[in-house]
Amino acid sequence: MSFGQGTLVPDHQLQRVRRSLLYRETKTEASDAWLPMPDIVAAALRIRRTQQDREREAAGEIWQQTNAMPSLIFTGRYGTPIYPRTLNRKFTARCDAAGVRRLTVHDARHTRATLLVDLDVHPRVIMRILRHTDQAVTMEIYANASSTATREALRRLGDILH
Numbered sequence: 001m002s003f004g005q006g007t008l009v010p011d012h013q014l015q016r017v018r019r020s021l022l023y024r025e026t027k028t029e030a031s032d033a034w035l036p037m038p039d040i041v042a043a044a045l046r047i048r049r050t051q052q053d054r055e056r057e058a059a060g061e062i063w064q065q066t067n068a069m070p071s072l073i074f075t076g077r078y079g080t081p082i083y084p085r086t087l088n089r090k091f092t093a094r095c096d097a098a099g100v101r102r103l104t105v106h107d108a109r110h111t112r113a114t115l116l117v118d119l120d121v122h123p124r125v126i127m128r129i130l131r132h133t134d135q136a137v138t139m140e141i142y143a144n145a146s147s148t149a150t151r152e153a154l155r156r157l158g159d160i161l162h
Contacts, residue, residue, distance in 0.1 A: 007034045113142035118149045
């Protein structure tokens with residue numbers, strides 16, 4: 001994965017197959033396409049890269065980065081890939097520490113889709129952001145209209161009908 005100039009290019013993925021983690025190219029050409037990043041995401045990734053540089057320096061020779069997995073941003077303390085369960089546990093701990101409702105990393109994708117719907121982002125754009133190939137998956141499974149957006153839509157409908 002590379003990032004810079006406010007864009008992210010995910011060209012590989014880490015998959016758990018049986019009990020092993022495999023570093024593979026992404027599934028489709030669409031998955032490799034560049035994706036613009038909000039400034040807050042770019043800032044968070046720069047902070048993470050700095051943290052990782054410090055971790056690499058502190059680990060010294062026991063750092064595990066390999067040429068096979070050169071661009072992992074989120075790693076264990078010694079540069080090893082993070083297993084999905086470990087990532088989910090850490091994410092849950094961060095939710096608890098922040099005092100917000102527990103959700104999974106995957107739930108965050110649903111939340112992002114719903115927030116984009118509430119911002120009146122076009123469904124094709126939301127589909128591209130989520131890297132879906134089918135707009136129906138994006139809009140029927142991932143995106144929900146919030147109750148605030150629903151109330152506002154009904155208020156506007158009432159205004160027109162009045």
